[in-house]
Amino acid sequence: MSLLVMKFGGTSVATLDCIRRAAGRVGREVAAGRDVIVIVSAMAGETNRLVGLVNDTSSMFDAREYDAVVSSGENVTAGLMAMTLQDMGVPARSWQGWQIPLRTTLAHTAARIEDIPTETIKGKFAEGMKVAVVAGFQGISPEDRITTLGRGGSDTTAVACAAAFGAEQCDIYTDVDGVYTTDPRITSKARKLEKIAFEEMLELASLGAKVLQTRSVELAMRYNVRLRVLSSFGDNDENTGTLVCAEEDIVERHVVAGVAHSRDEAKMTLVSVADRPGIAAAIFGPLAEAGVNVDMIVQNIAEEGRTDVTFSCPIDQVKGAEIAINAAREQGEINFHELVADIDVCKISIVGIGMRSYAGVAAKMFATLRDEGINIKVITTSEIKVSVLVDRKYMELAVQALHDAFGLEHAV
Numbered sequence: 198m199s200l201l202v203m204k205f206g207g208t209s210v211a212t213l214d215c216i217r218r219a220a221g222r223v224g225r226e227v228a229a230g231r232d233v234i235v236i237v238s239a240m241a242g243e244t245n246r247l248v249g250l251v252n253d254t255s256s257m258f259d260a261r262e263y264d265a266v267v268s269s270g271e272n273v274t275a276g277l278m279a280m281t282l283q284d285m286g287v288p289a290r291s292w293q294g295w296q297i298p299l300r301t302t303l304a305h306t307a308a309r310i311e312d313i314p315t316e317t318i319k320g321k322f323a324e325g326m327k328v329a330v331v332a333g334f335q336g337i338s339p340e341d342r343i344t345t346l347g348r349g350g351s352d353t354t355a356v357a358c359a360a361a362f363g364a365e366q367c368d369i370y371t372d373v374d375g376v377y378t379t380d381p382r383i384t385s386k387a388r389k390l391e392k393i394a395f396e397e398m399l400e401l402a403s404l405g406a407k408v409l410q411t412r413s414v415e416l417a418m419r420y421n422v423r424l425r426v427l428s429s430f431g432d433n434d435e436n437t438g439t440l441v442c443a444e445e446d447i448v449e450r451h452v453v454a455g456v457a458h459s460r461d462e463a464k465m466t467l468v469s470v471a472d473r474p475g476i477a478a479a480i481f482g483p484l485a486e487a488g489v490n491v492d493m494i495v496q497n498i499a500e501e502g503r504t505d506v507t508f509s510c511p512i513d514q515v516k517g518a519e520i521a522i523n524a525a526r527e528q529g530e531i532n533f534h535e536l537v538a539d540i541d542v543c544k545i546s547i548v549g550i551g552m553r554s555y556a557g558v559a560a561k562m563f564a565t566l567r568d569e570g571i572n573i574k575v576i577t578t579s580e581i582k583v584s585v586l587v588d589r590k591y592m593e594l595a596v597q598a599l600h601d602a603f604g605l606e607h608a609v
């Protein structure tokens with residue numbers, strides 16, 4: 198019997214009507230002879246509401262209780278989806294993460310999946326059940342506490358289940374009909390891609406394109422899961438979405454595949470740091486211990502033994518970074534004049550495998566931003582991406598200008 202994984206994101210289960218529509222799609226796959234594992238997110242807005250309740254309750258909350266609260270949205274949709282399918286005459290039941298049990302690491306709020314035992318669900322399929330509805334985003338820790346997989350984590354539940362159960366395909370149903378050259382909310386010129394390479398999708402996701410959680414792409418790449426992104430609202434026949442696949446399976450491509458943006462970045466500078474061996478370790482060690490996700494790092498050339506060190510991190514980690522750095526200063530581990538936080542920046546990135554073999558891509562990006570009068574504050578590059586920090590007020594303009602400059606509106 199062939200097995201399909203179908204994941205429905207928040208907007209795809211936002212109302213009971215949406216759930217019925219999604220269940221209808223599942224029913225059609227069952228009618229075509231497939232067993233289906235359905236992964237559901239919480240109803241649109243529900244996870245944000247739950248996070249808000251946690252923040253309003255306690256500023257220094259226990260991450261284990263955060264997970265207990267925030268994971269609950271998915272429990273509701275899993276039950277509702279199973280009921281809807283049953284009403285349609287489709288044999289279905291729901292599973293919460295702990296019932297499988299979907300085992301994760303102990304890293305509350307950002308746990309990683311370690312193991313998904315398949316026996317129980319496979320046994321139910323053997324008995325005639327047609328659909329297993331699994332609550333996304335959640336699991337259970339080695340200490341038997343509820344964990345969550347980080348925002349957007351239901352994508353990862355879906356791909357991990359597809360790998361564990363050997364599904365023929367993992368379909369991610371969302372509110373756009375595929376992966377675009379950039380976020381279609383930023384420019385109407387964004388173009389849907391038929392295919393995108395795992396490496397490119399991995400970079401786009403980690404640089405802010407939230408259509409897939411980064412970890413889900415990593416898993417799909419590692420376990421060679423056939424991964425598709427498509428709309429839960431579109432017409433069925435023309436709704437082929439975007440296939441995330443191996444680089445070799447894509448014949449023609451632009452040098453740049455897409456433009457990503459990440460809105461909520463901050464730039465922090467330690468002004469006039471006493472430069473000596475070990476200074477970077479003395480700064481970034483405490484930041485790592487404080488759980489600050491440092492992204493870009495720039496150290497200027499020292500003059501008279503002093504230098505500026507700049508790094509970027511998510512805006513909501515600025516407080517934690519300040520506390521960690523000031524503590525290191527008080528302990529005499531670092532010596533600097535001033536710590537300056539710029540919280541009005543965003544990160545804009547261009548991504549493309551073609552960059553490996555074409556020179557001048559970064560130069561073209563910088564010239565495009567210059568022509569728009571946009572000042573670049575920090576730059577980083579890797580083999581297949583270039584990222585810059587710019588003032589947040591230029592975010593849309595920068596994305597649109599780069600999208601135009603690299604001709605992404607038109608197919609190759």
Ligand code: ADP
Pocket residue numbers: 205206207208209238349370371372373375376377378379380381382401405406407408409455
């Ligand atoms: P879901 O609730 O289904 O998980 P998400 O909101 O997490 O959906 O992800 C879908 C959103 O991702 C889209 O509405 C779109 O605004 C955004 N997005 C950002 N970058 C891209 C891109 N390159 N292609 C498609 N969507 C993108």
Ligand code: ASP
Pocket residue numbers: 206207238239244245270333334347348349350351352
């Ligand atoms: N509901 C969770 C979130 O909003 C997980 C997900 O939807 O993927 O982050």
Ligand code: MG
Pocket residue numbers: 206349352407408409410
């Ligand atoms: Mg999502």
